[in-house]
Amino acid sequence: MAILNSRSVEIVRPSADCLRPAPWLQLIVRVNCFQKEIAMLFRAIRSAARADRLCWSTRPPHSHPGWQRFYAATYKKKGPADPVNSSRKTSDLFRAKTSQDITSIASPISLKIVQVRSSSSQNTSHAKPPSVPSATFSSNSSNEKPPEKSNLLRNIIYGLVIAAASLGGVYYFDVLGGNKDDSKKRKPKSEAETRKSRPIIRNPISRDAFPEKMQYVLIGGGTASFAAFRAIKSKDPTAKVLVISAEDSIPYMRPPLSKEIWQQKDLPPADILSFRQWNGQERSLFYEPADFYMNINELGSSENGGVAVATGWRVSRIEPLTSTVFLKDPTTDEEFPIEYNKCLIATGSMPKNLPVFEKVWDAVSSQTILYRNIRDLENLWYQIQNAKSIAIVGGGFLGSELACSLGRKYMPDKKVFQMFKEPGNMGRVLPEYLSKWTTNKVIEEGVTVIPDVEVQVVQKVNNQVLMKLSDDSIVNADVVVVAVGSEPCTQLAEPSYLEVEPNIGGFLVNAELEARSNLYVAGDAACFYDPILGRRRVEHHDHAVVSGRLAGENMAGSMKPYKHQSMFWSDLGPDVGYEAIGIIDADLPTVSVFTKDSESGKKQLEERSDEKKSDNIQKETVPEVLSSPSEISSISVSEKEEKTEMKSNSDQDYSKGIIFYLKDDTVVGIVLWNVFNRMHIARQVLTQRKKYADLNELAKLFNLHEE
Amino acid sequence: MSIRSSSGPNDKDLVIFATKEDHAVPSTVTLPEPEPSPGLILSNGDINWNCPCLGGMATGPCGVQFREAFSCFHYSEAEPKGSDCYEAFSTMQECMTKYPTLYNRENNDDDESDPMKFENMEEAGRSSEQSANENLEKSVAKN
Numbered sequence A: 001m002a003i004l005n006s007r008s009v010e011i012v013r014p015s016a017d018c019l020r021p022a023p024w025l026q027l028i029v030r031v032n033c034f035q036k037e038i039a040m041l042f043r044a045i046r047s048a049a050r051a052d053r054l055c056w057s058t059r060p061p062h063s064h065p066g067w068q069r070f071y072a073a074t075y076k077k078k079g080p081a082d083p084v085n086s087s088r089k090t091s092d093l094f095r096a097k098t099s100q101d102i103t104s105i106a107s108p109i110s111l112k113i114v115q116v117r118s119s120s121s122q123n124t125s126h127a128k129p130p131s132v133p134s135a136t137f138s139s140n141s142s143n144e145k146p147p148e149k150s151n152l153l154r155n156i157i158y159g160l161v162i163a164a165a166s167l168g169g170v171y172y173f174d175v176l177g178g179n180k181d182d183s184k185k186r187k188p189k190s191e192a193e194t195r196k197s198r199p200i201i202r203n204p205i206s207r208d209a210f211p212e213k214m215q216y217v218l219i220g221g222g223t224a225s226f227a228a229f230r231a232i233k234s235k236d237p238t239a240k241v242l243v244i245s246a247e248d249s250i251p252y253m254r255p256p257l258s259k260e261i262w263q264q265k266d267l268p269p270a271d272i273l274s275f276r277q278w279n280g281q282e283r284s285l286f287y288e289p290a291d292f293y294m295n296i297n298e299l300g301s302s303e304n305g306g307v308a309v310a311t312g313w314r315v316s317r318i319e320p321l322t323s324t325v326f327l328k329d330p331t332t333d334e335e336f337p338i339e340y341n342k343c344l345i346a347t348g349s350m351p352k353n354l355p356v357f358e359k360v361w362d363a364v365s366s367q368t369i370l371y372r373n374i375r376d377l378e379n380l381w382y383q384i385q386n387a388k389s390i391a392i393v394g395g396g397f398l399g400s401e402l403a404c405s406l407g408r409k410y411m412p413d414k415k416v417f418q419m420f421k422e423p424g425n426m427g428r429v430l431p432e433y434l435s436k437w438t439t440n441k442v443i444e445e446g447v448t449v450i451p452d453v454e455v456q457v458v459q460k461v462n463n464q465v466l467m468k469l470s471d472d473s474i475v476n477a478d479v480v481v482v483a484v485g486s487e488p489c490t491q492l493a494e495p496s497y498l499e500v501e502p503n504i505g506g507f508l509v510n511a512e513l514e515a516r517s518n519l520y521v522a523g524d525a526a527c528f529y530d531p532i533l534g535r536r537r538v539e540h541h542d543h544a545v546v547s548g549r550l551a552g553e554n555m556a557g558s559m560k561p562y563k564h565q566s567m568f569w570s571d572l573g574p575d576v577g578y579e580a581i582g583i584i585d586a587d588l589p590t591v592s593v594f595t596k597d598s599e600s601g602k603k604q605l606e607e608r609s610d611e612k613k614s615d616n617i618q619k620e621t622v623p624e625v626l627s628s629p630s631e632i633s634s635i636s637v638s639e640k641e642e643k644t645e646m647k648s649n650s651d652q653d654y655s656k657g658i659i660f661y662l663k664d665d666t667v668v669g670i671v672l673w674n675v676f677n678r679m680h681i682a683r684q685v686l687t688q689r690k691k692y693a694d695l696n697e698l699a700k701l702f703n704l705h706e707e
Numbered sequence B: 001m002s003i004r005s006s007s008g009p010n011d012k013d014l015v016i017f018a019t020k021e022d023h024a025v026p027s028t029v030t031l032p033e034p035e036p037s038p039g040l041i042l043s044n045g046d047i048n049w050n051c052p053c054l055g056g057m058a059t060g061p062c063g064v065q066f067r068e069a070f071s072c073f074h075y076s077e078a079e080p081k082g083s084d085c086y087e088a089f090s091t092m093q094e095c096m097t098k099y100p101t102l103y104n105r106e107n108n109d110d111d112e113s114d115p116m117k118f119e120n121m122e123e124a125g126r127s128s129e130q131s132a133n134e135n136l137e138k139s140v141a142k143n
Helices: A006-012 A035-050 A065-074 A083-095 A099-105 A111-119 A149-175 A188-197 A223-235 A355-359 A374-385 A397-410 A432-444 A541-555 A598-610 A639-650 A679-688 A695-700 B020-024 B063-075 B086-097 B100-110 B117-123 B129-142
Strands: A213-219 A240-245 A274-276 A282-284 A306-311 A315-319 A324-328 A335-345 A349-351 A368-370 A389-393 A415-419 A448-450 A455-461 A464-469 A474-477 A479-482 A486-488 A514-516 A519-521 A526-530 A534-536 A567-572 A576-582 A590-596 A618-620 A657-663 A666-673 B002-007 B013-019
Touching: A213 A223, A223 A240, A223 A335, A223 A541, A315 A335, A335 A541, A355 A455, A368 A374, A374 A479, A389 A397, A389 A464, A389 A474, A397 A415, A397 A432, A397 A567, A415 A474, A432 A448, A432 A567, A432 B013, A464 A479, A519 A541, A541 A567, A567 A679, A576 A679, A590 A695, A657 A695, A666 A679, A695 B013, A695 B020, B013 B020, B063 B086, B086 B100
Parallel strands: A213 A240, A213 A335, A240 A306, A335 A519, A368 A479, A389 A415, A389 A479, A415 A448, A590 B013
Antiparallel strands: A274 A282, A315 A324, A324 A335, A349 A486, A455 A464, A464 A474, A514 A519, A526 A534, A567 A576, A576 A666, A590 A657, A618 B002, A657 A666, B002 B013
């Protein structure tokens, strides 16, 4: 398969009429010249395909050798890595004389060339030209990864192909003057005010652009919707899909908004937001760039179908009987109908507020953010620039992740507070001892954590938000983020006569995600029947992907029930990263297995045998003893003893392990704590619905001690 | 020797610390084989257009053209493979030139020259069932 011959050098410098800003497939200008290459490239797709890749996950594979380096680079105390500096590498590309030189540089990506050209004229963190909504440039800043021997050939091939694409891109952008707006300088600071207050962009502007009938109508423009239309188009290639979103962005992913986005120095404009992935690659926040989507006017007549996104529009109600959705025209306040064949409700959820804040909302709303979407990100980013102190109310996923990201980025210049009513971060998700251990890690990120408190009074004092807490302390902050959970957007339910679950919330759907005939619900807003775990509602990214995809497939003709269990993940700084699946609730009894290295294990045994409170602890020599908590001999634990236990537990090292959540002794949820690449095993365990005598035996299957 | 302790309200949270030696003893629990999920090519030889590996290629504005070209290539009997698909390829190429940024970006995402990329895709959030199989086989074999 090696193609390091004179012919391959030609690929690197294609002739003039071959030049397009082309994807790799387009290098094949004349099929008869490049047949071998086509075959190779398709073989490459297939081998890639076997590794069922989920393109939407931002989840870093922690066992990747580059991961540690990435963390070392990004999480150094000095501050986040600066993607702009990596542009130096591209100049090397131009000087490369042979194909081997090019491959040794590796991973140049054509749009990077654009950056080199414009960055030569200025030294600010330049913005990518607006006509390139999702510029991805390689940050192969440095000394990364010499390709391993087993992948050398593959690497060379890709290097050559990409090099050719890059040079093709150079020729196009540089010589043919492809892009117009690259000289525009974007200064985030001066834009702060305009970005905060810009009106929602409606597209299309007038209701006349909407068709009267549409094959597939998706209400909501988030992750579930995106997964759905991708599944629909896969099954039905010429499908016509209309996505109606109240937000004014095309579909984007939310998880980076509390994590990776904050690792950048400056915030790019809203339409070209991107972040640096775990592998160093810059990645667009948007699932697809703007030109993926069709203009709504063209959709009706397009013979190959397409996907159009209407932004800034709301659906006021649905009439399942007549298969019609009604949209509200904001200029006249009238309703107008669109008939559908299949409809999906993927309206997502909206952040909750606290009554103490609502009481004084007029006074504090300009400084209090209910964090959820891109606008909230912009709002928070620019407010922080001039703030000295930031307070986060809430100790769950969003609150803790945001606290860690902000603490890492802004301490010690600015103070970051986090306050919540649980005794530790993730207090409603993790068992108490682990929640407390995690809290210490959050504190290590620079956050001032105030647990066990509720905000009792909120006032605006001297341009700050003053919060009086239940422990009588007072916190003053310039910016406040309220992250106390979210509720599903089910405003459509009443006018559409759709059933809503009173306790869990969300539209009621069956296991196939159908609410009514031809009407489906996916994502945060769906209260669905899970055959393994019962009726539930899940507010995580992967669930939106899984349920969106399932709904899309069912809309396009399948009738599959919810089967593939979704997972979720969270990262709190460099020491805490976990993946979870199933029902994860701190109220459930748990059994956890943490790794211990043999030396400290022996030492601990010696210490324990000396302790007076050894009644609570058993030494197991044979791991077959039933491990349910009732079996362990224990005297009734008074509060004082419990506290001592907790204190000694906090000396424990909970850095790596697995937590099983049990309902009636059956495993209903699993958290893989700093253990990666084992989610498939966890998924298998869940589907078994078995009662295991000793969960330590089950834990062995996960090979916790290996990487 | 593993150490067990319990904490939390009503001692409901059991914690076990296990050393490598503890876990070296093979497990008494076995899990059944997972169902293999299809990759790009299904068991009957057809192309799985739903495969996440294709990214947006089969669903984008040039999705139909891509499918025709790729199907032609997949079923081609000519030598070398795909040489009889010139028409399909050039139609696809023509379509792709209309969306330069889109298909450039697809290029970037798909062909990042990170040599570990394809192995890593198995590790990202949802791993392929094939690797799951391998992992399970490994653990079962240890027993």
